[in-house]
Amino acid sequence: MKFLKFFFLMPLLLFPHAEDMYLIKGGMTFLPDGSFTKKDILVDEGVIVLVEDSIGDVGAENIIDANGKYVTPGLIVFSSLGLLELSSLPETNDTSSNTYNAGFDPSKAYNPFSQAVRLNRAKGVSSTVHVPQASGYFSGLLTYTKINEGYKQKKQGPLGLVTSFGQSYDDSRAANLLFMEDLFNYVRSNKDDNYADMTQFMLGTGNDYKFTSRDLKALLKVLNGEIPLVVEVSRATDILNILKFAESQQIDLVLWGAAEAHMVADEIAKADVPVILDPLDNIPRTFDSLNSTYENAIRLDQAGVKMAFYYAQGAGSHNAYLATQSAGNSVAMGLNYSTAMKSITSNPADIFGLVGVGSLAPGFDADLVIWDNDPLELMTNVDNLLVDGTDQDLSNRYEELTERYMKEKELPNSYRSRE
Amino acid sequence: MIKKLLLPLFTVFLLGCTDQTASIFQDEPGGSITNFEDNIHGTYASTYRPLESENIVIRNATVFDGNGNKFQNFDVHFSNGKIQAIGLRLVTDGAKEIDGTGKYVTPGIIDNHSHMGVYPAPSVRTSSDGNEATNPVTSEVWAEHSVWTQDPQYKLALAGGITTFHVLPGSANLFGGRGVTLKNVSANTVPEMKFPNAPHSLKMACGENPKRVYSSRGPSTRMGNVAGYRNAWIGAENYKEQLERDPSHRDIRNETLAGVLDGEILVHNHCYRADEMATMINIGEEFGYKVSTFHHGVEAYKIADLLADEGICAALWADWWGFKHEAYDMSIANIAIVDQARGGTGCAIVHSDDESGIQRLNQEAAKALAAGRRAGFEISEGRAMTWITKNPAKSLGILDQTGTLDMGKDADVVIWSGNPFSVYTKAEQVYIDGALAFDKATNFMPHTDFDLGVKEWEDK
Numbered sequence: 001m002k003f004l005k006f007f008f009l010m011p012l013l014l015f016p017h018a019e020d021m022y023l024i025k026g027g028m029t030f031l032p033d034g035s036f037t038k039k040d041i042l043v044d045e046g047v048i049v050l051v052e053d054s055i056g057d058v059g060a061e062n063i064i065d066a067n068g069k070y071v072t073p074g075l076i077v078f079s080s081l082g083l084l085e086l087s088s089l090p091e092t093n094d095t096s097s098n099t100y101n102a103g104f105d106p107s108k109a110y111n112p113f114s115q116a117v118r119l120n121r122a123k124g125v126s127s128t129v130h131v132p133q134a135s136g137y138f139s140g141l142l143t144y145t146k147i148n149e150g151y152k153q154k155k156q157g158p159l160g161l162v163t164s165f166g167q168s169y170d171d172s173r174a175a176n177l178l179f180m181e182d183l184f185n186y187v188r189s190n191k192d193d194n195y196a197d198m199t200q201f202m203l204g205t206g207n208d209y210k211f212t213s214r215d216l217k218a219l220l221k222v223l224n225g226e227i228p229l230v231v232e233v234s235r236a237t238d239i240l241n242i243l244k245f246a247e248s249q250q251i252d253l254v255l256w257g258a259a260e261a262h263m264v265a266d267e268i269a270k271a272d273v274p275v276i277l278d279p280l281d282n283i284p285r286t287f288d289s290l291n292s293t294y295e296n297a298i299r300l301d302q303a304g305v306k307m308a309f310y311y312a313q314g315a316g317s318h319n320a321y322l323a324t325q326s327a328g329n330s331v332a333m334g335l336n337y338s339t340a341m342k343s344i345t346s347n348p349a350d351i352f353g354l355v356g357v358g359s360l361a362p363g364f365d366a367d368l369v370i371w372d373n374d375p376l377e378l379m380t381n382v383d384n385l386l387v388d389g390t391d392q393d394l395s396n397r398y399e400e401l402t403e404r405y406m407k408e409k410e411l412p413n414s415y416r417s418r419e
Numbered sequence: 420m421i422k423k424l425l426l427p428l429f430t431v432f433l434l435g436c437t438d439q440t441a442s443i444f445q446d447e448p449g450g451s452i453t454n455f456e457d458n459i460h461g462t463y464a465s466t467y468r469p470l471e472s473e474n475i476v477i478r479n480a481t482v483f484d485g486n487g488n489k490f491q492n493f494d495v496h497f498s499n500g501k502i503q504a505i506g507l508r509l510v511t512d513g514a515k516e517i518d519g520t521g522k523y524v525t526p527g528i529i530d531n532h533s534h535m536g537v538y539p540a541p542s543v544r545t546s547s548d549g550n551e552a553t554n555p556v557t558s559e560v561w562a563e564h565s566v567w568t569q570d571p572q573y574k575l576a577l578a579g580g581i582t583t584f585h586v587l588p589g590s591a592n593l594f595g596g597r598g599v600t601l602k603n604v605s606a607n608t609v610p611e612m613k614f615p616n617a618p619h620s621l622k623m624a625c626g627e628n629p630k631r632v633y634s635s636r637g638p639s640t641r642m643g644n645v646a647g648y649r650n651a652w653i654g655a656e657n658y659k660e661q662l663e664r665d666p667s668h669r670d671i672r673n674e675t676l677a678g679v680l681d682g683e684i685l686v687h688n689h690c691y692r693a694d695e696m697a698t699m700i701n702i703g704e705e706f707g708y709k710v711s712t713f714h715h716g717v718e719a720y721k722i723a724d725l726l727a728d729e730g731i732c733a734a735l736w737a738d739w740w741g742f743k744h745e746a747y748d749m750s751i752a753n754i755a756i757v758d759q760a761r762g763g764t765g766c767a768i769v770h771s772d773d774e775s776g777i778q779r780l781n782q783e784a785a786k787a788l789a790a791g792r793r794a795g796f797e798i799s800e801g802r803a804m805t806w807i808t809k810n811p812a813k814s815l816g817i818l819d820q821t822g823t824l825d826m827g828k829d830a831d832v833v834i835w836s837g838n839p840f841s842v843y844t845k846a847e848q849v850y851i852d853g854a855l856a857f858d859k860a861t862n863f864m865p866h867t868d869f870d871l872g873v874k875e876w877e878d879k
Contacts, residue, residue, distance in 0.1 A: 088627075088743040116741060283774055284540045284571055290873045313775045318741035325782065328842030378782055378842050379789035398740075402750040402794050405720050 018061045020045050022389060025055075027066025027370060032346065032359045034338025036070065043366040046389035051360060062391065064384060066370050073345040073358050074126020074367035074387060078276065078310040079320035081128045081147060082110040082117045087317075101136025102161055103214035107143040110153065116318045117147050118396040123321035124375070124382045126367040127357065129159065129348060136210065137179075138163045141218060142230060144354055146367070148387035154365075159352040160254055161222050164232035165242055166288045177241055184249050187219050228252035228352075230276075234288040236263040243271050254351060257281070259289035262296045265303035274351045275305055278312040279330035297330045301339055308351055309343040328376035340376065365389075458619045458683065463563070465613035467602055472853025474498035476511045477834060480519025485526040485808035485823030489801040495524050497830035500852040505824050517848075523839055525804060526824050527582025527831030527851065529811040530777045531687070531734050532714050532770035536586050536601070537562055539570035540774065550589025551596060555633050556651050558621060558675040560596035562586045566609045569867040572774045577603050577857045577864060579778035580839075580846040582831040583614060585815050587622045587714075590689040591632040593647045595622035597675055598687060600815050604851060605865035618685050618816040620711070621675055623648070625690035625699060626745045645698060652706040655680055685711035685816055687734075691745035693721035700729055712814040714770060717746045720753045723760035732766035732814040733757045736776075737786040754806060755791020755798060768814055769806045780807045785840035800840055829853075 022043040029039040029051065040055040041048060083106050085092040094109035107130040111117070120128075127147055132140025143157030165180075166173060221227045229251055231242050239261060246253035255261060255275045261268055268275065279297040284290045300307055309330065311322040327340040349358030356365050366389035373380040385392045459465075475497055482493040482505055494509040495502070503511075537549035548565035551557040566586060576584065581603050588595035598620035601612040629647075630638050638644045655676035662668055662677075678684035686703070690696045690713045703710050712732040713719060717740060719726060719733040726733055735757065740749030750756065758767035769784045771777040788803040812822025821829045830853035837844040849857035857864045 086741060086744050086747060115747075280775060282575060282778075284873075286541050287543070290541070314736070314773065315739040315742050315746075319738055322738070325786075325842060329779075329782075332843045332845055376842060378785040379792075379840065381789070381793060398749055398751050401748060402720070402752045402756070405723070405750065405756060406752075406794060409724075 018059045020389065021058065021060035022062040022064060022366070022386065022391070023055060023058065023060040024064045024066050024071060024368070024370065027069050027071035029360055030070070030072040030338075030341055030345070030375075032361050034336075034342065039071075041071065041360065041366075041368070043386065043389045046366055047356075048360060048362055048364050048366045048368075050362060064370065064391075069383060070371040070373065070375055070380075071360065072124075072341065072369050072371065072375050073360055073364075074369055074385060075124050075321060075323060075344050076144075076308075076348040076354075076358055077120070077125050077128050077320035077323050077344070078131050078308070078348070079120075079128045080106070080131060080133075080317040081120055081125070081320055082112060082114045082145070083107075083130060084317070085114060085116070095131075096133040096135055097140065098135055100212060101134045101140065101210070101215055102138035102218035103212065103216075104132050104134040104138075104140030105143055105158060106130055106132045106140060107145055107155065107157070110145055112147065112149065112151060112153060115397045119318070119398055120321045121147055121149070121385055121387075121392055122382060122394040122396050122399070124324070124369040124371065124385060125321045126369070126385060126387045128320065129352070132162055136215075137183075138215070138218070139232075141227075142352070144352065144357075146387055148390065149393050154388065156354055158218070158221065158227055159354075160228045160230040161218055162230045162232065162256070164256075166232075166234055166238050167286060173238065177245065180245065181249075184219070184223065184251075187216060188223050191220060222251050223249070225250075225252060228254045230254045230256055232256040234259040234286065236260040236291070238288065239264050240267060243267060243273065246273070247271065259292040259296065261305075262293065262299035263291060265299050265305060268300070269303040269305050273305070274307065274347075275300055276308045276310065276348075276351070278310055278326050279333065279335070280311070280313055280326050294329075294333050298334050301335055306347055306351060307339075307343050308348040309340070324376050325378065328378070331376060337376075458678065459616055463561075464610065465615040465617075466608070466610040467604070467606075467613055467615055468611070469500050469852035470604075470854035470856075472498060472500040472830065473850070473855060474511075474514045475517060475850075475853070476509060476514040477517045477519040477522070477524055477832075480522045480524045480834070481838075482824065483523065483525045483801055483804040483808075483839075484825075485805060486825070487799070487801045487805050487809075489799065489804075493524075495519075495824060495832065497832060497850070497853050500830055500854070502824050502826055502828050502830050502832075504826055517834070519834065521837070522847070523835040523837060523844070524824075525580070525833050525835065525839060526808040526822055527833055527849065528580040528780050528807050529583045529585075529815070529822060530576070530581055530771050530780055530807075531585040531712065531768060531811040531814050532772045533576075533584040533586050533774075533777055534589070534772070535572045535576065535584065535774055535777070536566035536568070536570045537588070538774075539567045540572050550591045552589070552591035552632055555593045555629055555638060555647050556672065557588075557592050557596050558594040558651070559672040560588060561599065561619075562588050562597060562622075563599035563609050563613065566599065566601070566612070568605075568607055568609060568612065569869045571867050571869050573603055573605070574857075574864045574866065574870075575774070576777045577849055578846060578859070580781065580833040580835070580849055581777055582833070582849060582851050582856070583812075583815075583817070583821060584777065585620065585687075585811075587620070587687060590622070590624035590628045592624060593629050593638070593644060594651060594676070595624060597684070598622055600817060602851060604856065605867065614815075614817060614820075616817075616820065618683060619675075619678065620685045620687045620815070621679050623686060623688045623699075625688065625695040626692060627743055628689070641695065645702065648699075648702050649705070651676060652680075652702070656706070679708045680706065682708070685814075687712050687714055687814075689714045691715050691717045691743075693718040696722060697725060700725070700731070711816070712768065715746075715772070716757075717753065718748050720750045720756035721748075723757045723765055726757060727761035727765040730766070732768055732810060734768040734770035734811070734814065735787075736772070737769060737783040737790070751790040752794035752796075754787035755794060755796050758791070758798065758802070758806065759796050766810050766813065767806050768810045770811070781835075781839040781844070782842060783807075785842075788840065800838075803840070
């Protein structure tokens with residue numbers, strides 16, 4: 001604390017980058033303890049330096065008055081933002097691969113100038129976990145990317161290896177489980193194998209899944225405990241089987257979707273496995289999810305399971321920012337507000353061990369949103385988004401289109417002004 | 420100028436629209452020259468019988484009447500299945516009192532674009548009955564003949580305040596077939612769910628879907644789509660002439676199209692792009708029919724004035740976009756711009772086209788309202804409530820029966836825990852024709868046969 005006092009006394013000497021400094025004054029700030037508390041936040045060189053009841057004049061060039069507003073960490077969403085423009089046009093969609101599966105990392109295709117990226121920034125999203133959708137036995141690797149403007153984005157990862165388990169048109173789920181056991185055991189005992197040897201293994205399985213050496217390396221990361229296996233799964237008994245599988249393989253596990261997780265919540269909690277879900281998934285969409293319910297998130301929370309939320313309704317990835325609506329509805333269903341808010345900010349970071357993001361505390365990256373009202377409410381607007389301590393441009397094509405058709409209507413629209 | 424319109428003006432405009440609508444959309448069936456059995460009153464007529472209505476007065480609530488107004492400390496009285504009155508300190512005899520303090524009351528929410536029943540849950544091949552995608556023109560099929568009465572999704576929508584929904588065939592075809600308007604009630608036969616006296620509808624589709632699905636046999640272009648519509652309408656005209664010579668002639672494909680030309684069947688047109696919507700309006704002029712409602716209309720805001728001038732409603736999403744090329748030019752203020760066009764005479768509707776979205780149409784309206792205000796419009800909550808009550812009722816030709824809390828209308832009523840434009844608000848009670856259909860506090864709701872034996876965990 002003596003050090004901090006010194007900060008106040010010698011601001012200009014200690015903070016030579018006044019133009020990089022932001023002082024955010026008086027906002028109701030979502031703190032790591034889960035409360036909204038009135039705080040001042042000092043940001044320097046992209047990092048949160050202080051979160052205090054009151055911070056005096058430290059010479060910050062950028063001062064944002066957040067009185068009467070809410071300040072939260074930037075939203076961390078799970079999406080394909082920047083990987084696709086129009087889902088139905090494959091040539092604009094880089095989320096999937098036929099060449100690779102386990103080793104597929106779609107984030108290399110990231111386009112920071114995607115219109116969907118700009119829209120989501122305007123709605124409070126500071127970063128995304130990119131979700132791969134390769135067509136093989138594994139969907140690929142999760143990676144973390146900030147979605148700040150410009151060419152340079154900080155990334156972290158790979159964070160996890162994605163696969164799915166459950167109903168299948170091709171084979172019994174029992175066979176799929178056996179295959180996964182055989183595959184993991186084979187890779188574990190043949191760590192130095194190359195692609196050709198792997199093909200030998202596949203010959204015995206009667207299916208045509210391909211594995212390249214890149215894919216094998218991704219599997220090894222799971223076996224070595226570097227990253228978790230992320231399993232998209234719905235049925236309660238399937239979840240139990242996957243928990244058992246992870247235990248026997250001694251690998252880390254994250255559950256995804258998990259419509260019937262509430263039926264085996266205690267078992268999931270006991271295994272200390274986190275769940276990533278959309279609390280709005282209450283429709284029995286398959287025979288694997290007949291017990292879908294709005295109460296999924298509530299029951300998992302009561303059992304002590306750590307959760308992260310995504311928004312899987314409607315137009316999906318392009319509207320990933322609507323994770324706030326999923327979280328807001330979970331509160332309406334009975335979830336504690338701070339748990340809901342953490343499920344779209346700090347929990348994704350905790351679950352995947354992301355470094356320096358997801359919380360408003362000294363030392364964390366200054367990724368934060370200033371909202372004009374309760375961030376989970378439907379009619380709340382984003383006033384500012386900082387990513388790595390830089391106030392982001394929130395303009396986007398959709399507000400430009402709106403303006404164009406509301407103003408200067410007497411002109412042919414092609415001749416109306418552009419922003 | 421647009422921004423300054425006051426609430427009472429809205430109401431006047433909307434009432435004006437309503438009268439006009441009735442004359443356009445609700446021609447007497449007797450005026451038709453077509454010989455097929457009257458669709459509304461004949462063999463396939465509704466056999467819906469409401470549950471026994473309660474006699475209830477909700478006291479001291481905040482009331483959205485569906486006409487654009489919001490009243491504080493109002494009472495709502497219904498009995499015998501009908502709205503009796505709304506007002507301050509109503510005098511009633513023997514009505515059961517419900518304390519509405521802190522609660523909100525609205526008309527039953529109406530979704531004019533749903534595929535519940537024809538794409539039921541679970542989503543499996545064997546009950547995927549929503550689109551007869553075997554020919555670009557399948558105006559002969561009726562969605563009501565695909566509806567599965569045991570779809571477990573109805574009650575989820577009911578918990579979101581949905582009392583009426585319109586089930587449409589899918590959008591693979593130029594003419595997808597007839598839609599059907601249903602009361603959100605549990606029944607073992609489809610006619611028992613059918614909204615009494617609701618006009619039939621015809622689903623048409625523009626753009627990418629038909630030209631993609633039929634690319635090998637045609638149409639494979641948008642101009643091919645348009646040729647397909649026009650050829651079909653010419654066929655319908657020929658059919659009508661033939662019918663004059665031979666009144667016993669039957670052709671169920673053309674009966675639907677002739678029903679549109681005779682003003683009995685309402686056109687619900689899936690169409691995203693502004694230029695295509697304008698073309699569809701031209702086709703309507705060529706053959707003498709009127710589009711009731713454009714659905715999805717991601718670009719409706721580009722022709723908002725045209726839609727208002729033509730008296731055509733636009734049923735839209737609050738924020739869906741980007742899943743296909745024709746959904747690229749989204750405006751987050753789409754619904755508001757359509758609503759506010761020509762001095763607030765536009766007819767905007769929030770629709771779902773989605774079994775999840777239908778559970779939260781009030782939330783979708785809230786997002787659209789917020790976007791409109793952010794764009795600079797002064798739009799009241801009461802006005803936004805019309806997007807999910809009065810306007811969809813108008814679009815479906817049932818505004819004389821539901822959609823507002825006007826005296827004498829069906830007592831389709833929702834009591835909300837708070838402001839329905841808040842994410843934290845839940846529907847607490849839903850009444851359909853004055854009968855309790857859903858009660859959150861007691862977990863009272865219909866359970867389809869499919870639900871039985873599933874929820875073992877509830878008792879664990």
